[in-house]
Each structure stands twice: as C-alpha cells, then as structure tokens.
Amino acid sequence: MTEKALQQLKTAETEKISHLDYFNIGITVDCVILGYEEKELKVLLIKSDMQEYSGLFSLPGDFIKPDEDLEAASYRVLKEKTGLDDVYLEQVRTFGNITRHPSGRVITIAYYSLIDVKNHKLQLDLNERHWHPVNEIKKLAFDHKLILDTCLSRLRQQVMEHPVIFNLLPEKFSLRELQELYEAILGVELDRRNFRKKISIKDWLLDIDEMEHNVPHRPGKLYMLKKQFRNKSVKTGAGLQFA
Amino acid sequence: MTEKALQQLKTAETEKISHLDYFNIGITVDCVILGYEEKELKVLLIKSDMQEYSGLFSLPGDFIKPDEDLEAASYRVLKEKTGLDDVYLEQVRTFGNITRHPSGRVITIAYYSLIDVKNHKLQLDLNERHWHPVNEIKKLAFDHKLILDTCLSRLRQQVMEHPVIFNLLPEKFSLRELQELYEAILGVELDRRNFRKKISIKDWLLDIDEMEHNVPHRPGKLYMLKKQFRNKSVKTGAGLQFA
DNA sequence: AATTAATGTGTAATAAGTACATATTTATTA
DNA sequence: TAATAAATATGTACTTATTACACATTAATT
Numbered sequence: 121m122t123e124k125a126l127q128q129l130k131t132a133e134t135e136k137i138s139h140l141d142y143f144n145i146g147i148t149v150d151c152v153i154l155g156y157e158e159k160e161l162k163v164l165l166i167k168s169d170m171q172e173y174s175g176l177f178s179l180p181g182d183f184i185k186p187d188e189d190l191e192a193a194s195y196r197v198l199k200e201k202t203g204l205d206d207v208y209l210e211q212v213r214t215f216g217n218i219t220r221h222p223s224g225r226v227i228t229i230a231y232y233s234l235i236d237v238k239n240h241k242l243q244l245d246l247n248e249r250h251w252h253p254v255n256e257i258k259k260l261a262f263d264h265k266l267i268l269d270t271c272l273s274r275l276r277q278q279v280m281e282h283p284v285i286f287n288l289l290p291e292k293f294s295l296r297e298l299q300e301l302y303e304a305i306l307g308v309e310l311d312r313r314n315f316r317k318k319i320s321i322k323d324w325l326l327d328i329d330e331m332e333h334n335v336p337h338r339p340g341k342l343y344m345l346k347k348q349f350r351n352k353s354v355k356t357g358a359g360l361q362f363a
Numbered sequence: 364m365t366e367k368a369l370q371q372l373k374t375a376e377t378e379k380i381s382h383l384d385y386f387n388i389g390i391t392v393d394c395v396i397l398g399y400e401e402k403e404l405k406v407l408l409i410k411s412d413m414q415e416y417s418g419l420f421s422l423p424g425d426f427i428k429p430d431e432d433l434e435a436a437s438y439r440v441l442k443e444k445t446g447l448d449d450v451y452l453e454q455v456r457t458f459g460n461i462t463r464h465p466s467g468r469v470i471t472i473a474y475y476s477l478i479d480v481k482n483h484k485l486q487l488d489l490n491e492r493h494w495h496p497v498n499e500i501k502k503l504a505f506d507h508k509l510i511l512d513t514c515l516s517r518l519r520q521q522v523m524e525h526p527v528i529f530n531l532l533p534e535k536f537s538l539r540e541l542q543e544l545y546e547a548i549l550g551v552e553l554d555r556r557n558f559r560k561k562i563s564i565k566d567w568l569l570d571i572d573e574m575e576h577n578v579p580h581r582p583g584k585l586y587m588l589k590k591q592f593r594n595k596s597v598k599t600g601a602g603l604q605f606a
Numbered sequence: 607a608a609t610t611a612a613t614g615t616g617t618a619a620t621a622a623g624t625a626c627a628t629a630t631t632t633a634t635t636a
Numbered sequence: 637t638a639a640t641a642a643a644t645a646t647g648t649a650c651t652t653a654t655t656a657c658a659c660a661t662t663a664a665t666t
Contacts, residue, residue, distance in 0.1 A: 313656095
C-alpha cells in the first residue's frame, strides 16, 4: 500500500531515521548510447573513476533530480555526452540488486538510444569517452555488462518489427548499407535477394531517385525512411498473428 | 556520471539539504496481479484510501526497502495480497513522471504476475481487495490505468512466443480451456482446428491420458505443460526470423 | 578495352497460415 | 431405452510467407 507508507513518510519528515529508511536509495539513469560505424555496432563508454573498478569502462549515467522526469534525465545525460537531443530513446529495464553498486544502494533505470554517428561528430577530444565495438566488450564496471546485453537483446527484438534501425543511419542510405546494419545487429549473414524482398514488403522506404557517390564500385540507389515511420521511441508493442 | 554524484552524496551525508536533493524521491513497486476466472482475465485491485482518489481502485504496491531487491519487494507485496510466493513474476516498465503521485515524487517499478486462481483461493474476506475483469476497468488511481495497459500489452506479446499463459491455468487443462484463455487475453476469436495445429507444432504439451470430469458435454482430453517449459519468468527475448 | 566488384532482379521448392465440414462421443431429454 | 443436443476430434485445399539459389547489368579500375 503506497498510501500507508506515504503517511509514514509525512510524519517522518522530521524523524530523521525513518526518513532515511525509506529514502536512502539512490536512483539513476544509465544510457546505452549506440552508434554504427565501419560496419560495427558501437557503444559510448566512459572510464570508470571508482577505485573498485579502476581501468574498467562504464555506461554514462547520473542521478535523477527530484523535479526531473525519467526521460528528461536520460536526455540530459545524452546531451552532456553527445551534444544531441533529438534522438531515439527508449527505456529498457530497471536494475536494482542491492549489491550492484559498491557505494550503497543505487537503483538504475536503463535506456538505450540510437544515433547517427556520421551526422553528429561528437567531440571525443577528452579521452574520457570513446566508442567501443559491442562485440569486443568483455567486462564493464558495476552491472553494466548485464545492462548492455539486456539492451542489445531488446534492440534485436525491436529491429525485427519496428523501423528503429534507421536512427543509426544517415538520412539517405543504400540497401547494402541497410543490410550490413541488420547483419551487424543480428550477428547473422542475410541473403541479399530475400532481404530486399522482405524490406520492400514492409513498405518503409522511399526511393528518392539518387545514387551513391564515391564508392569504389557500381553505385546503388539511395533510399530514405518514409516520414510516417520516423519515430523517436516505440512505446507500445505491435501485435503478432495467432489466428 | 554516477561516481561524481556519489562523491557529493558521501559529503552530503551530514549536509541535510544536499542529501535530500538527491534522495527525496520515493521508490515503489506496483504489482499487476492477473488471474483467469469465468472466461475472463482479471486483475487484483484494492480500494485507494487517498483523498485525491477516493472511490477509485489502485494496484497493490509498496515502498522498496533499502536492503531489499526489486523482485523481493514485488514478491513481498504479492505474498501480502495473495499468500502466494511461487508465481510467475516479470518486470515491465518503470513509471516516474514527476506529477504521477499527489504526495510527492514517487517512482514506481511495475511488475506483472500470473496466478492460477482456482488452485489458490485467496482470502477476499476483507472487501479491501477484489478481482476485477480487466475489460471493465475504465479508470484507476494514480497512473495505474496506464500501468495496467502497459502490462497487458506486454502480456499479449509474451503469450505469442513464450509458454507463460499456463501460469494462469490449473496444472491439468483441456485444449478448449487453453483456447478460451488465449481468446480472453488476445481479445479475438480463434479457429479451433487452426489453434490446435499451432499449439501442437509448438510441442509444449504433454498428453496425460486423462479426461475432463463434470462437464455438461462430451469431456475433452487433459494436458499438462511439459516440465522444461515451466518458467517463473522470461528474462531474455527469443529471436525472430529474418533470413 | 578488358577486368573487377558490386548492383539489381526472378523462380522454384518448402513451410506456415487460413478457411472451412464431417464423423464421433458423452450427457441430457423424451 | 432411444433420440437429441452439444461438444470433441480430425483433414484438406488454398493462400501467403520463407528459403535456396543464378545470371545479366553497371560503373570504377586497371
């Protein structure tokens, strides 16, 4: 019962101990910021400066402010780390094991976002933050490896049903680029002809009658995602068939 | 950066104001406890005793204790409300809009669980808690209608790919009962022959060579879920096909 | 001008999904 | 006891989706 506890809380405002009982929990957001570069899916990591995890990398995150919505906190972290704000962002899961943070009880809400690396060259001047290929990551600070894996698993699900993958690509792209991105995310090789058939059935793409430039081979046609599919989040799940 | 804020926190242990800045957020779990009865999906609700929501029902929930895991808090609420502990339980989403709770900032982690109503007659002696058909629920206290809808949407997704639905049924059940349950959850009518074909392909069921009793018509065969599919949660999503 | 490396497209075979009808079994009723 | 009612149990043709697989075309490079 939320109400009962809140009553206790109100009387506890002055009683310090009881107040701390209920509120001695930190709550943060952690951001899995994903980009696509050189045919690899990459995640933005920062060096952990905690003694317990010296030398390890961790996901960017921060405490949520008492007057700040969850998404707002994620966007703030994202803005600080990348300078971007108009990006795909989605909540994945909340992690809160009592032992997950060495300094005390901290519950974290994990978000993942997809950004177009080429279109937004972020300043990586400080060697504080770097892109890391997700396939090469073996260990992270805290439970961040688990968080990363959970996000990747969610991404793989989303990618099959929703047009979210396009947030990782430039506005205009070739079918080859799109297929390579699917392959990078799903970790499988796809047949070019079947892939194109499946994509064309979904009717997501607009043929803009332009060609690739500066490729060392025959240029492919360029496409854009149709406007009605440009989403910055997927809240509700689409239904599957069971008739 | 989690670390920076934690440093601030440590020095803030004595400085009351700064401490409250970071920790003046309540964190709860809310439980969407679902059961199946009389061909309807039902949810366990309690009367809200907050003035702001007098007359409305709300989901059972409680504050998380500083030394308590998230799932443990959910199981505690579940145990209090139903007496059950060995049930299917899964995290769905965290809700934290700053205006969602009239008494202050409260972030809640929503879980849903599936229980077999017939096998576990809970004491509904107090008229504090009751089963409500989910289709008849128009309005709930707080943002609990949104939480309920989000859980139902997640349930509909899970049901298509994972054998979770069996947590709502007795150990032994007929194919008709199973089909009616799918129909109740998905809100559609299914063709009996196609349904049976699809279920048999999944190879989830064990024919136990027993028949229904006390039905006013020809009794059907009874089945059980095979042991290897009896799960109390689904953490990782299964991959779909895109070859 | 020849070569290379990619783009672009089609078809046959298999698997899955959908629509639909009849015989069988048990409980109930006359 | 026989007839009736209401459900179980099962199969087949049709459509759609998935998979496996090959050849002609185009532009850049040599």
